Amino acid sequence: RLCELLDNAGRGWRKLAELAGAEKRFKCSAEELEMCSLKVLEPRGSPTQCLLQLLAERDCTLRYLLGCLERMGHEQACRVLSSAVQDMICITVQPESQVVAEGTQGSLTCCATGPPGLTYQWFCGRQEVPGATSPELLIDTASLAGQPRWYICRVNCGATFTFSRWAHVQVEKSSSPSSASGYCLTMAGLQILRQPRPCRLAEGDTLTLECRAIGNPPPQYQWFRNRRPVEGAQAPQLQVKLVTTAERGSYSCRVFNLFHEVWSQEVDVEIGEGPRQTSMTPHLLCSQAGASHSVTTPPSPVPAATDKVALLIGNMHYLHHKQLQAPIVDVHALGALLRQLDFKVVSLLDLRKAEMQMAVDEFLLLLDKGVYAGLLYYAGHGYENFGNSFMVPIDAPSAYTSEHCLCVQRVLREMQQRRTGLNIFLLDMCRKRNLNDDIIPQVGALEVTANIVFGYATCADAEAYELSQGELSNGIFVTFLKRWLMEDEKITVLLDKVAEDMGTLEITRGRQALELRSNLSERRALTDPICPPGQDESSARNLQWAKAHVLPESRHLRFDCGVSVQLGFAAEFSNIMIIYTRVVAAPKDITNCEARLTDIPEELDVDLKCTNKESPEEVGSPLAPVWSLGCPSCCLYSRICGLQKLRQELAFTICLQYRYQGMDDFVEERQRVNVGRPLIAKLNLQ
Secondary structure, eight states: OHHHHHSSSTTSHHHHHHHHTTSGGGOOOHHHHHHHHGGGGSTTOOHHHHHHHHHHHTTOOHHHHHHHHHHHTOHHHHHHHHHHHHHHOEEEEOOOOEEEETTSEEEEEOEEEOSSSOEEEEEETTEEOTTOOSSEEEEEHHHHTTOOEEEEEEEEETTEEEEOOOEEEEEEOOOOOSSTTOOOSOOOOEEEEEOOOOEEEETTSOEEEEOEEEESSOOEEEEEETTEEOTTOOSSEEEESSOOGGGOEEEEEEEEOSSOEEEOOOEEEEEEOOTTOOSOOOOOEEEETTEEEEOOOOOOOOOOBSOEEEEEEEOOOOSSSOOOSTHHHHHHHHHHHHHHTTOEEEEEESOOHHHHHHHHHHHHHTOOTTOEEEEEEEESOEEEETTEEEEOOTTOOTTOOGGGSEEHHHHHHHHHHTTOSOEEEEEESOOOOOTTOOOOOOOOOOOOOSOEEEEESSOTTOOOOBOOOSSSOOBHHHHHHHHHTTSOSOHHHHHHHHHHHHTTOGGGTTTOOOEEEEOOOSOOOTTOOBOOOOHHHHHHHHHHHHHTTOOOOOEEEEOTTSOEEEEEEEEEETTEEEEEEEEEEOOTTEEEEEEEEEOOOTTSBOOGGGSSBSSGGGGSOTTHHHHGGGSOSSOEEEEEBOGGGOSSOOEEEEEEEEEETTOOSOEEEEEEEEOOSOGGGGGOOO
């Protein structure tokens, strides 16, 4: 590209050679310049290519070359080279969010590879951290005073730079409960300090994996191999002596305490035959009439699903009732775990009645014979009358009845008609009687299918609670459920363990206890494998699910002034999307340039005070540390909620505001953007 720009231009390769020659070791002789000029006589010859080769042989750096192009005033060539240098800067170690105990010293690390002479600069929010110009940033916890801060590191090569990911640092005051029941309700979570590492071993070697974490209450550990728990492996270090090929696989560690859970990275352990292995493992043989035969035990049949599907609904922002806080975190946590178990997950927040009904109807389209469909999880307000449970949508009036709500038993009846293999309802809601509703709904008779499981977060005529533990807190039910959800157990056994754990929580004893109702006759587990049926059925179901999870493609917008803006997207839930804008290139004479999102459709739930924010924490989402990992740095972020309300394609305006050097007034350019129907909007729930 540089050759195209410099071979024939007036300010071309000869001017570059002149400026580069200001430093003696890069000065080209007349013979060398003539050699470069003669390259035009060759079919694919390039004087610029020849000159660059000469400079490279003399160890000319990209930074020096870029400086020469800047002195030439060749803005287009500068942009080309700057982009190439930026692509060469690769951040190999990203700073990680963490919780730091008060009185200790925290640190963040950012390492990068690229051209020689990389420099670092750390920022706290928008402000430079004075003197923080090395890959490691030491943090004085006293200066944070309990307030969470966001940090980011800029890596430079001359005028070209790239940013690390944002890292969230929070200081927790140390506390020691006076008794076993003195739970601290302001837990900040868990932080993994040491991740396990992949390894390659020979048979007979010792396998050692280590995962270390800090947290309050102290963390507990459970190791997994191929997503199945390793029996007895409940320490920070996993050690297996005299390994065989049976131990190879993918290992990860679940770290948890009473309120939180994190997972380590998944690492591969490869085991081959060792060089000292001289004999094969003996087979068990039995001899009859002088012949040997292998003794094999026929494997017991393992139940299998044709597919696994889950619908997760969390209602928080009620129009006429108390607002809730935990559903956003509960739905996100369950969705992440179920995806690890190969479930197709649709997760939705804050639905009105019509939207809830349409979401259930679309969910039913994913079901078919043998599908483990019924994992329908609901978190929000609810009630129970005459043995029927009702989920309350966010637009329910103050004195609501069954007419304004969704009946769970009706949903179950429709699921049975789809001949599903397992129907699970996890209802994280109150079950008090609704005195405004004296109607007995006519649901119709349920079939005797022996595949129904109800897990209620609380008993009949009782309330369900959520704990106020800061921004990222689960409700009581999910706090204990997510500990056991990955276990290879019959679902009823799994829920029994959850009930036992919930019974140990002193603050809810006598107020909330899990209730299990089931007629399940087979050993059905969430971990059961998937054996899909015919290709046509599976493909149709996959297409229906995939429609609700398609994000718009990232794109670059080019403005008349020469500025290039990246427009990107991330999904928080099936009906909540993050849009970010980033200026990726601008002419040298343009300063103070930013691209803002405007003219968002009115039917969407968008708080304009939380749009076009410079850091993820400002958009009003407690899950910002999660989704921001996939977004580039140095952006403006906007959070778009309620995508199920879209009546037409999503269109908005990108407003570019910039200022030329030496001018006080801003100039504005606009581009209209249409991204179609993203995520759940494709299903037309309206």
